[in-house]
Amino acid sequence: MTTHAQSSPDATELVEVFKALANPVRLQLLQWLRDPERNFPAAERIADPYEVGVCVTHIHAKTGLAQSTVSAYMSALERAGLVRSTRVGKWTHYRRDEERIAQLVDVLGRSL
Template sequence: MFSETELLAVFRALSNPARRQMLVWLKEPMSFPGQKPEDVEIGVCVSDIQRRAGLSQPTTSQYLTTLRQAGLVVATRRGKWTYYRRDEENIACLLDTLRDVF
């Protein structure tokens, strides 16, 4: 169950169309060029997300950080690269909370 503070963070994260779009894209990680099936568990490289979004690297990283802080995505470091994937378990919990609240 999400607390009121956590719900506010989620709503803030989802208030931006570009962040919402990133979350949608991450639902289908194999849609990113060069993505390998064995990489799906780790996620999509931030540079691939940035390229698709057409945003600067700092803006893309900030948007993904906001989604991570809201509990919607998980970040994994591999060397100098950061990969993001949706946190499906937390998203399911969020949906349960919303059903209970509304």
């Protein structure tokens, strides 16, 4: 789901979402990002976790996975349209795309 237009996702886009969510760690990451203030350390933030997102460094620290693995997981979630990334200096921050997630939930509710 590289485009975030207001159109409803098609079957191919939905498959991409399901693939992204089929990995338990990616699903956990999306759940943690739902409440970033609770799940990531406030003392180390350089940006608002809801407006800008959570730094990939903090996500990496929480998961204990290699940073390259975390980056790949976050890229998969972004390709599926579930998160958005923002660069702040040399750091990449991720936040949930709540509008797109709500749209997906609506489509699933009407089509399954």
